[in-house]
Amino acid sequence: MDWKKEIKSWGLILSLFAFLYFTGLLPVVQGAIQSVLLSTGLIKPKLELVDLSNQDFNYRGRFLDFDGNEILLESYRGxxxxxxxxxxxxxxCRAEMPHISELYKSLENEPNIEFLLVGLDNDIEKSRNFLDGKSWTFPTAHASFGxxxxxxSQSIPTTLVVSPEGKIVFYQEGMSNFNSDEFRDFLKNL
Incomplete structure (x- = not known):
């Protein structure tokens, strides 16, 4: 084995990762690769009910939309x-957003289905700047009030679905491609 070639190869790989990390491009590249993986349909939401299912959803809470307006969770009851x-x-999170956008577009005319994507960045400006210029369509807010x-949740992305009766009927930590007929039907039939 030629150890000089090996060191050069590893040096090149580490340099590439360092460049992506320090320029802030690592999440962009990572998200793009993961989005392509999601597009294959290999990662789908697990629709079987989990421990949090059928627990009452806590409607107490408020968020800020990116225009500075308050959004009350109570307004989604029913x-x-x-x-x-x-x-x-x-x-x-970046990887699944285009797929959530497509799901939202296919259901936005359903009168009893609402979407809310909540940014958790410490600074609302980081969340706002991230969304600026993106072609994604879905209602967004920021967790300015906690x-x-x-x-x-223990990790992000985290996705949950609350039934009209106020029960948590779906809870998943981790990314998934929610833009599927199966998940669309699941939402429509609640």
Whole structure:
């Protein structure tokens, strides 16, 4: 084995990662690669119910939209609510956003289904700047006032669905391609 070639190869790889990390491009590249992976359909939401399912959703809470208006969780009571927690620095969050946008577009005329994607960046400007110029379409807000007990999560992205009866009927930590007929039907039939 030629150890000089090996060192050069590893040096090149590490230099590339350092460049991506220090320029802030690592989450962009990571998100693009993961989005392509999601497009294959290999990663799908797990629709079987989990431990949090059928727990009452806590409607206490408020967010700020990116125009500075307050959004009250209480205003979603009685509807099916798709909530996604994300951050601008999260590659998996970036990866699933185009797919959530497509799901939203296919359901935006359904009167009883609401979407809310909540940015968790410490600074609302980071979340706002991340979304600026993106072609994605979905209702967004920022967790400027914190998260209630129903929205506490160990990781992001986290997605949950609340039934019109106020029960958590879907909860998943980690990325997924929610833009599928199966998931669309799941939302419509709640």
């Amino acid at each position: 509807k099916t609510l798709f909530i996604n927690l994300w951050a601008s620095w999260c590659g998996p 998260l209630n007990s129903s929205l506490q």
